[in-house]
Amino acid sequence: MLKWLGIFVSTGLSLFLVTGIYFDQSREVIESRHSVPESRFFEGSDGSRIHFLDQGNREHPAIIFLHGFNGSVFNFDRLVPLLSANFRLISIDLPGFGLTGAVSSGEYSNEVFMSTVSHVADYLGIDEFSVAGNSMGGGVAWKYALKYPERIDSLILIASTGTGKRYDNASVSAKSSSSPIAWKLIPVGFLKDFLALYTPRFFATQGLKTVFYNQDLATGKLASQYHELVLMEGSREAILSMFSAQRFKDLSRSTSPEVLSRIDVPTLVIHGKEDRIINYKSSEIFKDHIPIVVTKIYPETGHLPMYEVPERVAKDITDFFSEHLPHRSVLLNKD
16 A cells, blocks of 8 residues: 555656756747737847837836836736826836846846846937836836936836845745745755756746735736746746845845935835735835835735736826926826
8 A cells, every 4th residue: 555655656746846847948939929019129238139118108208117036027017008198118128037038148136137227228219217116126226216316207116125124024035934936945056957947837826826915816827928938048047046145145235224315306115015025014114215205005915016906006106297297297198
């Protein structure tokens, strides 16, 4: 009996492992499946292919959207149509993610992400713009505002990473019981090579169930999109490399909260009260230090408010522009 039980368990485990193994797919294949009519590509400074979407009204104020870790431009799919009449909306796949994927330099840092923002804006001939970032993208956004204040009209921080100095127990952690399974496994050194091939679809499914309060949004179709994008050649290695000691330190480096007081543009802070990745209380650091700030905490909302409650986010962004950027809001359609 024990012998047959052992065979059954071994067979089941083997099938479990084998069905989770996926080999890289070419850029051409992934782009053909997931690019959209608004998709645009340009060659970055290192020769890499950068993907972004350019949508909305090109005669109106520009907002550049930055996704979070393991996200993509498609994180803003439900928000963009609600803002397209009043804004020019540029969503960027940051190096290592989405249809940009791995870059030639092999560098994935806040400096590289900020340079990518500048390169896209320069490519489009946009001198001044607002930047909106979710999670990791929020951290890139406020750091960009500090480094290039002359280019920024306003900031929109959505469930953003902070300075790392406060609410450490409330921020993202690979060891947290609620963090996605893949995040728990990546820091285990000997598993990195294995995870470059072992990427079962349920990693994406479980991750979506973690980030959404409304579980109905964690659909099979959305999980497939996340799963397939990460299978693009080089993407898994790029993502795994970000968890190396030095690179992860760069992406999550603590900064004195006082630097936020140097942000001199109006800032809208949005956070879901049921966020299980970055606790909503972490947004208080922005409220406490940024001089001109509006804070919105949404009940019954998780880590991706722009996807979960896009109507509310769109209204708050439009109202924010009307109140704090009158020189820009005169163009807005009030209907």
